[in-house]
Amino acid sequence: MDRVVDVCVIGAGVSGSATARELSRWKLDIEVVEAGYDLACGASRTNSGIVHGGYDPIPGTNKAKYNVLGAHMIPELAKEIGFRYKNNGSLVVAFSEEEVPHVKELVERGAENGVPGVSLIGAEELHALEPNLNPCAVAALKCDTSGVVDPFGMTVAFAENAATNGVRFTFKTRVESLERGEDGLWRLTLSDGSHVSAKAVVNAAGVHAIELHNSVSADKLVAHPRKGEYELLSRDMGPTFAHTMFQTPNALGKGILVSPTVEGNLIVGPDALDVDDPDDTATFPAGLAKVVEQAKKTWPDYNGREVIVNFAGVRPTGADGDFVIGEVADAPGFFDIAAFDSPGLSSAPAVAQDVAAMVAERLGAEPNPAFDGHRDLPPRFLEMTEEEQAAAIAADPRFGHIICRCEHVSEAEVLAAIHAPIPATTVIGVKRRCRAGMGRCQGGFCEPLVAEILCRELGCQINEVMLQGPGSEVAPYLRGEVRHGRA
C-alpha cells in the first residue's frame, strides 16, 4: 500500500530506532522501514556491547564528539527507557614497556576529548584490580565512565518507546530504490512493491548506508565493511574480569577485548576481516582460533572451555574512518547516519538527538505535546525477590511456569515479548528479548517450548514457526498427526 509520511527512517538498528524515538518528540508522521525480520538484525546486535568512554577517537572527529556525548547520556537513558547498562569501567593494558607511550597518548587524547575519569595506573594497582590478567602487564589506561549494555535491549527500548509514541515499524521490507521527485518528496520503492513518499529520509541502514548514500549523492563514499568474530562464554566465566579489558592497539590491529557482558557472561573478540558481502556474518574456524590465541595475551588461562556460542558481526566501516552524519549537500531532506561503526552503539543516542533536530528544523515541525519518553524494563522473574516472585505469580500465574530452565525465564516473560509494542514473532526474537535459550543449553530444551507458545499465540501451525527470518522454519514439515499448540 502506497503512503505518504513526513519522515521515513531506513533501518531499525540502534541508530534508526534511537532517531525514530527522538523524531517522535515532534508532531511528525514517521515510518521505519527495516529489511530484516526484527529490530537490530545487523551490526547493532552483533557487537561487543561496550559503552566506550571516548578516549580512543581522534579529537575533532564526529566519533570523538558523539561518543563522549552518547556515553554520558546512556546511564540516564537506561533508566528512562529501560535497558540494561552496567558501569564496569575499562582498562587499556600495556603488556610491555614499549606499549606504555601509546597508552599515555590515549590518556591525553581522553583529556582532549573531554572524557572524565581517565587515568594511567601502574602494574600493582592493575593486578590488584584484575587478578586473572596476564602477569606481564605493566600499566593501563583506566576509564571509569565506560560500561556495558545489552545492545539488542537498547535498540528494543528505543524502538518500543518510539512505537508507543506513534512511530510505525515495517519489517522484512527492503528499500529497492529511492529518488527525489519534483514535488520535493523522496519516493522510496520497497521490496514488497509498495511506495513510501517522505518529506525527509534518515539513512540508518547500517552496512548498507553507504550504498544508499551513493544512490542519491554525487559525493561518493567508500565502504570498507569488516567482519568481527566473537566467542561468548557461560555466566560461570563472567567474573573472570571486572573491567572491559582492551589490549593496546598496535600496528597489527586493535587487539582482542575480553569483557564481562551486562548479563554476566564473558565476551571475547573481535577480530577484523575485510569482507565483500556485508550481510555475511558467518564465522570461520581459523578466525575463531585466532581470537582465542590473541585473547590469551590478556587472559593466559583461556582454554576455549565454557564457550556457549560463537558469532560474527559486520562493522559498517567507511574508508575515511569517521561517521558521516547529517543532511547530504546535494540531496536535500536526505540525512545520513553512515559509516556508523564503532563507537556507534555508544554514540547512537547523541547522533539521534542531532539528526532528529536537523530533520525537525528542516520540516519546521512543532513539538509533540503527547510525547512520553518513559518505558519500563520488562520484569524478569530471575531478578525478583521471593516476595516479588510470589506476588507476580499471584497476579499472573504464568510467571510460575518456567520455560527456560537455564535462565529461569517464565512463560509470562515469553508472552510479554510476543505481545510487546514491537512483537517478537520468532524463536530468536523471543530469545533476544527475554533470554529464553540464552543459557548453557542454548535452547536445547526451551526452543520447542517457545515454538509451541509462538504457535498458540500467533495462531499458526508448528511448521510455520520461524527461527529467525523468512525461510527459517524451526521444523518445516508436519508429521501425519500433528499436535498443534496447546489451546
Added chain:
Amino acid sequence: MGVRNLSCDVLVVGGGAAGLSAANAAADKGAKVLIVEREGELGGILNQCIHNGFGLHRFGEELTGPEFANKDEVKVEANPSIEVELGCSVLELAHDGDRLRATVSSEALGLAHVSCGAIVLACGCRERTRGQINIAGGRPAGVYTAGSAQKLINVDGALVGKRVVILGSGDIGLIMARRMTWEGAKVLMVCELASEPGGLRRNIQQCLVDNDIPLYLSRTVTQVFGHDRLEAVELADVDPATMRPIPGTEQRVECDTLLLSVGLIPENELAKTIGIKIDRATSGPAVDESLETSVPGIFVAGNELHVHDLADYVSEEGEVAGRNAAEFALGERKAGTADIEVVKGENVGGMTPQHVTGSAEGVTIRFRPRKRIQGAEIRVTSAGELVKRARRMIVVPSEMQTIELSADDMAKVTGPIEVSCTPVANGKKGA
C-alpha cells in the same frame, strides 16, 4: 499472596525414570514423598523416546520409553504417600536448620518453600550444543541437538528437515538417524569425531546398518553454511592423535539439517546452588555407595549422576537413592563412618561412587572404559590385594560397566579401592 510453605519427608526433583523409581522406593520405606516435575506430565525424556529397547533388564520385556515410564507412573499414582506437582520447577536448594529447603515455582502453587528431610536429585542431563563444540559458520535454522529434533518430531509432530547429516554417534543421534529415515528424510551419514562409535553396538546395527546409513569415524563438521536455513556443512577428517581436523581433507556436503549427538552432560545447575561437589570426570555430583552427595541428605540418581546408556540402570539407581533418602529422612539410616576413596585405575573413565563410607551393605561400581578392549578383565583391588575381578567379552567407552561388591568383598577392603579394566592376561579371551 506470599510464599507458600509445604513439607514432606523426601523431595524428588524430576519425574523421569530415576525420579519415579526413587519416589516409589522412598514411599515403600514409609516416607511421605513429593515429586516435582517441570513438564506437564511425568516420564521425563522417556516421553519422547517412542522407540523400543527399554526394560529388557528391569522388566524382562522390550518396551517403548513411554511404556517403560508408565510402569512406575502407575505405581506412583496409586501410592497415597506420593504427591506430584507438575509444571513445577525447583529454583534453589538451601539448608533449613537440620532440614533442607527447596524453593519451587509453578502456576498452581505460586512460589513455595518445600521443607524436607532429604532430597533425591533426578534432573537428568542436557545435550552438548553447537556452541560448546564451537562449529564455525553462519547461524541458520536446521542445526539441532538430536534430542530437540526428537521432541519436535515425536511430541510436536514436526520434522526438522529432509536431507540430514548427523554429527556424533551418541545413542540419540543413532535413534534419530533411523527415526528421520522412517519419516522419509534422507540421512546422508553419521560422522564421529572419535575413532570409536559413541553409541550402543545394538543401535549402530539397528539404526544405521539396517537402514544403509554410513558411519564415518574420525570425521567431523568444521563449518555450516546458510543464512536463514542450512544449505551445506563442511566435513573434515580428524587426526586421531590430536583429535583435530586435518587440513586439506575438507569436503562440502549439501544438506538442510545437521543433528548433533555430541555428548550429554549431567544437569547439575540445581546441585550447584547448594554447593554440592561435582566430579570432573562424570560432570555429576561426587557420591558414596548410598548415592549421597557431599551435602548430607541430598542423594542423586540417573543421568544427573552420570550419563547412562540404559534407562533400566537409571531406574535401579533411583531405587537406591530413594531408599537411602527415605532412611535418612526418617532417621533410620546407618551413617557411614569410613571415607575410602575409589580410584580410577587403568582404562577407567568416569566412575561412581567416588568414595565409600560403609553406609550400605555392598557397593555398586559403575564406570566407562576409556577404550575398547576385546577380552577384558575388570579388577577391583585395595592396598594391592584383589577384592574382586570379572571378565567381559568386550568393553567399549559407549557401554557403562557395572561391578557389584558384596559385604564379603568389602570385608577385604583395607584402603583406597582401585578399579582397572585391562586386557585379559595370557591371551585368554572371554568369560
